[in-house]
Amino acid sequence: MPRPYPAEFRARAVALVRAGRPITTTAAELGISQSCLHNWIRQDQVNRGELPGVTTAESAELRRARKRIRQLELEVEILTKASQFLAEDKHRPKGSPGDRPTRRCRVASEGVLSCPPSSSEDKGHHEADQTDETICILSANAVVVDDY
Numbered sequence: 782m783p784r785p786y787p788a789e790f791r792a793r794a795v796a797l798v799r800a801g802r803p804i805t806t807t808a809a810e811l812g813i814s815q816s817c818l819h820n821w822i823r824q825d826q827v828n829r830g831e832l833p834g835v836t837t838a839e840s841a842e843l844r845r846a847r848k849r850i851r852q853l854e855l856e857v858e859i860l861t862k863a864s865q866f867l868a869e870d871k872h873r874p875k876g877s878p879g880d881r882p883t884r885r886c887r888v889a890s891e892g893v894l895s896c897p898p899s900s901s902e903d904k905g906h907h908e909a910d911q912t913d914e915t916i917c918i919l920s921a922n923a924v925v926v927d928d929y
Contacts, residue, residue, distance in 0.1 A: 795825045
């Protein structure tokens with residue numbers, strides 16, 4: 782697509798024709814086609830309200846609105862897919878982090894973490910090498926200590 786002429790150039794060409802110069806002469810002197818100049822004159826008449834149609838300002842506003850609508854539709858599509866993905870009841874493999882309860886433990890003393898008991902079998906304490914706060918993840922077989 783050829784590069785559009787500057788708005789000022791188009792306005793001056795239309796002004797020359799409105800001042801009484803013939804379209805054929807004006808188009809030839811400016812190095813543009815007569816049909817191009819006719820289109821500019823027609824759009825000028827629409828912008829002035831002399832002819833019915835979509836003005837240049839309305840056209841620009843419609844382009845911006847359509848672009849925004851496309852952007853919002855894309856965002857809705859992405860959010861819908863994300864929502865569906867998160868809502869799926871996926872089977873998690875045994876031993877995956879989502880399969881085990883997670884409890885926060887506090888340091889009770891050097892190397893010992895104080896954990897709230899989750900069942901009668903769980904005594905609530907275990908030994909750890911860490912001296913700072915950790916997360917204790919209880920699985921069916923063992924106690925795993927992860928830093929956080």
